[in-house]
Amino acid sequence: DAKTTQPTSMDCAEGRAANLPCNHSTISGNEYVYWYRQIHSQGPQYIIHGLKNNETNEMASLIITEDRKSSTLILPHATLRDTAVYYCIVRSGGSNYKLTFGKGTLLTVNP
């Protein structure tokens, strides 16, 4: 699986949009971009995933650049409960079951 690069930490004001970047310049054609988050002392929580089109669900939006070398996770209206470590993971399609977690980005939402 391709390696991802994320900033170590970011801050965001409550109520504002949080934009979390991820670089995955070595991504290959059949690899998907997944985002998970881990709130302190809890297990990882799935947020969203995509291949090349932008995706949106009730939690977040995922913007993938046209060359697919980077992506941005957007939390449109961050709340204090969104404070967590966010992991960007590249995963092959088909039956690749392993998730390779890096160190992620610690997002701190401030009041």
Added chain:
Amino acid sequence: NAGVMQNPRHLVRRRGQEARLRCSPMKGHSHVYWYRQLPEEGLKFMVYLQKENIIDESGMPKERFSAEFPKEGPSILRIQQVVRGDSAAYFCASSQGTERVYGYTFGSGTRLTVV
């Protein structure tokens, strides 16, 4: 519908003792995965099991660690003769299958402390 249940949440063992970590997957999920998270690190894959079968244990340490997922009951991760370096959070995830359309649901983890 309960999520992935792991117990105990916290486990303290003395060096040399055995640790048994349990994971009950979500209802309808027959695929179980164990991950380990060392302090200040990301999660690392350990093992993937289906009912009564170990599919991939490439992330498991070669000694002292074993995992099972019997026909009945929870999946068990067993660590024999624990050492201080085994102190970590151990997370279990389950899914209906391995295709990307099947999301993985993680449990809240077991935090093992070896003293």
